[in-house]
Amino acid sequence: MNNRNNHQTKVVGVTFEGRQAVVAKLQVGEEILCRREPTNPYDENAIRVERLNSEQIGYINRFLAADLADIFDAHCGPVKGYVRYLTGGAQGRYSLGVQISFTVPEPKPIERVKEKQQWDE
Numbered sequence: 001m002n003n004r005n006n007h008q009t010k011v012v013g014v015t016f017e018g019r020q021a022v023v024a025k026l027q028v029g030e031e032i033l034c035r036r037e038p039t040n041p042y043d044e045n046a047i048r049v050e051r052l053n054s055e056q057i058g059y060i061n062r063f064l065a066a067d068l069a070d071i072f073d074a075h076c077g078p079v080k081g082y083v084r085y086l087t088g089g090a091q092g093r094y095s096l097g098v099q100i101s102f103t104v105p106e107p108k109p110i111e112r113v114k115e116k117q118q119w120d121e
Contacts, residue, residue, distance in 0.1 A: 008100070011049050011058040011059065011060070011100055020095070023057060023097070026083050027083065027086075028084070029083060031082050032100055034049055034072070035048045035079075037059075043059075043062050045062065045065040045069035046062075058098075071104050072104065079103070081102025082101055083100055084100055
């Protein structure tokens with residue numbers, strides 16, 4: 001997926017804070033949410049990845065999150081996606097991993113007007 005709004009990425013941070021148990025419950029095709037977390041003490045651009053029941057899976061990597069934070073903020077809400085692949089868990093590979101896909105909607109027209117006004121100032 002190459003355009004600015006469509007993304008496929010590995011979820012990072014899946015080995016922290018008991019998240020391996022959450023990843024173990026995931027199924028390919030399961031709907032997930034990507035939600036901005038601007039008060040994250042480690043990354044002001046953080047985008048949290050969670051199940052629909054709010055169980056945290058991990059985060060979008062900080063580089064992609066830095067590119068997407070403003071778009072997520074303009075969207076004003078969580079972005080739906082789905083589990084694309086599950087990795088690991090086989091013999092000799094103890095850590096489970098997950099790849100997701102999501103599409104960030106275009107900002108609403110009024111938000112684009114606000115963006116233009118900011119550039120004009």
